[in-house]
Amino acid sequence: MSSLQRPKGRATRAAILRKAADLASIEGLSGLTIGSLAAATGISKSGLFAHFGSKEDLQLAVIESAREVFEGRVVEAAGAKAPGLARLEGLVEAWTRYIESGVFRGGCFFAAVSAEFDDRPGRVRDRIAELTALWRGFLEEQAAQALARGQLAADSDPGQIAFELHAFLHEANRDFQLHGRVEAFERARGAIRCVFERVTSRSSQSTASGG
Amino acid sequence: MSSLQRPKGRATRAAILRKAADLASIEGLSGLTIGSLAAATGISKSGLFAHFGSKEDLQLAVIESAREVFEGRVVEAAGAKAPGLARLEGLVEAWTRYIESGVFRGGCFFAAVSAEFDDRPGRVRDRIAELTALWRGFLEEQAAQALARGQLAADSDPGQIAFELHAFLHEANRDFQLHGRVEAFERARGAIRCVFERVTSRSSQSTASGG
């Protein structure tokens, strides 16, 4: 086999990172050791160092790999919907399905690592905080769009809506991971529906017929 | 086991565990190494083994120590209120203050360790799952009491109420720990108020959706 080393190297790297993200969703980004990743991939420890340089750089690369998965499943899926209420609902439903479908073996990668790193200063924590803020910001942004388009009650608070929706998504993830409660996803969907009903209801209900 | 000991031994043990719980809320129960705890307490590694036998037994002892703190701050505080709606509101407010006041340096101990252990079978995970289920069960129990006493709308779902309240408490904890957002506690209180308004309103207007 005469080989094009560059594309192959990139594919190898991506495969390592996808496996690493799975391991990290279970054991954490600290519990993901170079040795365990070497065993899981069949690549020697020094081979992994050749790819990633250091443990911290590996952790940062794993985060980017998981980011691509999350954005592909959630952000892009909702991008097809019209900005505002429709996209907000699409975002939340895609996010629920992302958790529910068990993309990572240990549940939502970012739920796991944000709890792990929230007290440990450094580049890893900074990047995790940046991404999770960005994504909750998407919820807020679409709520603000919906408000601007008159799709929400005038006294709605986009930040508050994002807080509540985000809370339900994470509660479903925890409930499923820790207690194996599959009904958590329906609980989350019910709670989400309640929020949407509340913020879309006009203050005067006279015109509200089923629709 | 060395738990049947003289008062001084028990006091030493309790002091070690309180420090260990603080460390574990930051570094996790895995990141809490015997060596680091030895350095933090000034007791030798083998001295710690004399107290706790093994790392797993230490982890389990730390969990019980953190349980006492949580129950003292939250469960007992709410026990003064009348069963039903008052106690439910007391429980949620005490829980919010427990997180807000920074009892553990790394935020809510159980939020940290439940994310850490949700995928690792064993006694540690089992105990964490048992306790967190128990406490969310308290919320549900008081919601059921409130319903039985006619303090809630007749179509209220205690399990759903507990799900939503619990979600807000954990969202506030994460928001504060990861992003330093102190306003998260007011967001949580606002969201909680909304739930109480919804479930205590006599006319249950929420199920208006057509289909």
Added chain:
DNA sequence: CCTACCGATCGGTAGG
């Protein structure tokens, strides 16, 4: 991407 190796630290033990 490999073999061979490093000092530091891990959980844990012997014996007092």
Added chain:
DNA sequence: CCTACCGATCGGTAGG
């Protein structure tokens, strides 16, 4: 509760 010690594994390096 201590000193002294164990084998295994940690992140990382040398040199190819």
